[in-house]
Structure formats: C-alpha cells, structure tokens
Amino acid sequence: MTAYELLLIGGGAGVGKTTVAWEVSALLQGKGTAHCLIEGDYMDQIHPAPDDDPRRTAITEQNIAAVWSNYAALGQHCLIYTNTVSVLEEPMIARAMGGGDIRATCVLLTAEEASVRQRLAQREIGSQLSAHIERSLRMARHLDEEAPPGTIRFPTDDRSVQDIAVHVLQAAAW
Structure with a gap:
C-alpha cells in the first residue's frame, strides 16, 4: 500500500493560509519534491447547497476525491490542503x-x-468587510478551541511568509 503525506493548513480568514501554502509549494519545487496543492475554499462553492448536503461536506469530499484521484494517478504522494x-x-x-x-x-x-x-x-473591497472580519475572528476562536491534539500553531503577525513557510515545512518534515 502506498504511503501518503498530508499537510493541512488552516486558520481564520486573513492569517495567510493560501500565501503560506504557495510559499511552501515554491520551497518544495526548489528542492525538487513532488507534491500537489488544493485550495479547499473552491471545493464547496455551490449555491444553493444540495438539499441533502446543507453544510456542503459531502460535495467537498467528492470534489477532493476527484481532484486527488487525478493527482494520485500521476504518482503524487504529498498533498498540501488549505482551508x-x-x-x-x-x-x-x-x-x-x-x-x-x-x-x-x-x-x-x-x-x-x-x-x-x-x-x-x-x-476585501465589497460590502461584506465587517461581516468577513467578524466571521474570521469567530472562526479563529473556534479553531483554537477545537483543533485536534498535535496541531501545530504558527502566529503570522510580523513574520515573513518565507519564514513561516520554512517552519511549516520543517513541522511536516517533508
């Protein structure tokens, strides 16, 4: 059976998930390490949600499975997933x-x-800035309370993207 590596990068909106993931990918490319990256925010963008899947978890799983199966068919073993x-x-x-x-x-x-x-x-240049900020802060509190044991936390304030990415990659030991 094939062993896979999975790097999950989470956090509230505005913490730098996507930017850090792209930098981790650039570092891996520089080392010649095969990997793929899925931006999870795009795995459940459907409106209205299916009647039998109001939280969009089933469609998210199906979409990840479809994309991953394509990557795995190309021999990929390492997945970076942000959401x-x-x-x-x-x-x-x-x-x-x-x-x-x-x-x-x-x-x-x-x-x-x-x-x-x-x-x-x-x-955020649209009309939803205040709501977006409040959702992000609320989600950050929720994630802090509910993150599973072993979750590694990295503050992103006043740190370069490169520095954070290096530490994330070291934590993943890739």
Whole structure:
C-alpha cells in the first residue's frame, strides 16, 4: 500500500493560509519534491447547497476525491490542503484520499485581531468587510478551541511568509 503525506493548513480568514501554502509549494519545487496543492475554499462553492448536503461536506469530499484521484494517478504522494477548517477535517480528507497509510500534519496559522482587520481591509473591497472580519475572528476562536491534539500553531503577525513557510515545512518534515 502506498504511503501518503498530508499537510493541512488552516486558520481564520486573513492569517495567510493560501500565501503560506504557495510559499511552501515554491520551497518544495526548489528542492525538487513532488507534491500537489488544493485550495479547499473552491471545493464547496455551490449555491444553493444540495438539499441533502446543507453544510456542503459531502460535495467537498467528492470534489477532493476527484481532484486527488487525478493527482494520485500521476504518482503524487504529498498533498498540501488549505482551508479555514482543514485541521478539523482530517478524517474526511483522508477518506477522500482513499484512506490507508496517510501521515497528516495539522498546522493552524494564527494572527492578532489587528493584523486580521488590516489584512482583510486590504483585500476585501465589497460590502461584506465587517461581516468577513467578524466571521474570521469567530472562526479563529473556534479553531483554537477545537483543533485536534498535535496541531501545530504558527502566529503570522510580523513574520515573513518565507519564514513561516520554512517552519511549516520543517513541522511536516517533508
């Protein structure tokens, strides 16, 4: 049976999940390490949600399974997956990868409220800035309380993306 590596990067909006994941990917490319990256925010973008899947968990799992099966068919063994709640969804993501021998590393990126507000204000130009900030702060509290044992936390305030990515990669031991 094939062994797989799974790096889950989670955290509230504005902590740098996607940016850090892309930097981790760049570091891995520089080392010649085969891997793939799935941005989980795009795995459940459907409206309205299916009647039998109001939280969109089933469609998320199906979409991850479909994308992963394509990567696995190309011989990939290492998956970086980013999503706000990814560290809470390890069992579902492992199922989507076909189960079996999967070594997962859960990373929770964090940031102080002032940093989140500043970062989201820079990128959110629509009418939902206040609601987006409040959701992010609420989710950060939830993730802090519910993250599974062994989750590695990295604050992102006043740190370079490169520094954070190096530490994330060291934590995953890839």
